[in-house]
Amino acid sequence: MKTVLTTSPDEAAEYIKRGGIVAFPTETVYGLGANVFDEDAVAKIFKAKQRPADNPLIAHIARVEQITELAAELTEAAGKLIEAFFPGPLTVVVKKKDKVPLIATAGLDTIGIRMPGSELAHHFLTASGTPVVAPSANLSGRPSPTTWQAVLEDMDGRIDCILQGDATQIGIESTVVDCTGDYPVILRSGAITIQQIRSIVPAAHLIETLPEQPRSPGLKHRHYSPRANVELVTDRERIAAGDKSAYIGLRSVSGLFALVRICTDLDEYASALYEFFRACDRRGIETIYCEPVAEDGIGVALMDRIRRSAAG
Ligand code: TXA
Numbered sequence: 001m002k003t004v005l006t007t008s009p010d011e012a013a014e015y016i017k018r019g020g021i022v023a024f025p026t027e028t029v030y031g032l033g034a035n036v037f038d039e040d041a042v043a044k045i046f047k048a049k050q051r052p053a054d055n056p057l058i059a060h061i062a063r064v065e066q067i068t069e070l071a072a073e074l075t076e077a078a079g080k081l082i083e084a085f086f087p088g089p090l091t092v093v094v095k096k097k098d099k100v101p102l103i104a105t106a107g108l109d110t111i112g113i114r115m116p117g118s119e120l121a122h123h124f125l126t127a128s129g130t131p132v133v134a135p136s137a138n139l140s141g142r143p144s145p146t147t148w149q150a151v152l153e154d155m156d157g158r159i160d161c162i163l164q165g166d167a168t169q170i171g172i173e174s175t176v177v178d179c180t181g182d183y184p185v186i187l188r189s190g191a192i193t194i195q196q197i198r199s200i201v202p203a204a205h206l207i208e209t210l211p212e213q214p215r216s217p218g219l220k221h222r223h224y225s226p227r228a229n230v231e232l233v234t235d236r237e238r239i240a241a242g243d244k245s246a247y248i249g250l251r252s253v254s255g256l257f258a259l260v261r262i263c264t265d266l267d268e269y270a271s272a273l274y275e276f277f278r279a280c281d282r283r284g285i286e287t288i289y290c291e292p293v294a295e296d297g298i299g300v301a302l303m304d305r306i307r308r309s310a311a312g
């Protein structure tokens, strides 16, 4: 299959309408989308990404009214979080309508819904005329793409179209909150922080702090990993500089590395991380040293992604 590149959200939406799969930018990372109600199109996403069939997809919408096409019911907490944070980097998991095909939700009776905040995503989703299910547009297990070039690297010849936008602003995936229970459970941390969620619904919990909770299916899979080894730096004395090593962090580092990225703040670190991983793989780097950050604000999500990459 030839993968068409376009800067036109209307042209990209034509492929969705015809049952194709399209990569598009959001404020978090690039997604790989299909019409949620077209089972054959949704199946193509799993194939193109080599994604395990038990990992559910997030439905992306342009307008809050589209929630009624997807959700059977909304808890009070879901309603409040939607009002507070849509559009934005938040996914709410709610009970799904029967007409939402099970292939999209990996057999679950719930669906994650998100309304991206970026202008181009909004235009594309509006033109598509339907909610669009989309995982991140990387090959399964690879770092999520934050540029259209990174999408092309993984997906050239595997998908119908790439909507070319700028590098994504946030750079790590949305906060995923399960709103189906008595209180919201944050399944995946992201740019909307636990403090922000609790300011709206004080009873919200982080999944890590709850014993015996069923995890989000996606979290058991290998994630966000470059080919290089990722090391979270616990002892700066043990950083081994060299032409097969790279370093990313807030503080500068001594020694010669093949690649170094010193970020001015946590937001920059988060937005640079995945592209840095990919740049390291292109250079054949063996070890990527990542400086740990305080687990506060977006630092929670950043440390979560670095730890998962290090484990991968
Ligand atoms: O920022 C994002 O969320 C990006 C952009 C493209 O919107 N999307 C993204 O999708 O990161 P993906 O598929 O790579 O990650 C979705 C995560 C997975 O961990 C998945 O298991 C979880 O959300 N998830 C999706 N639907 C769920 C559901 N119904 N119940 C529990 N977890 C769900």
Ligand code: MG
Pocket: 135, 136, 144
């Ligand atoms: Mg992903």
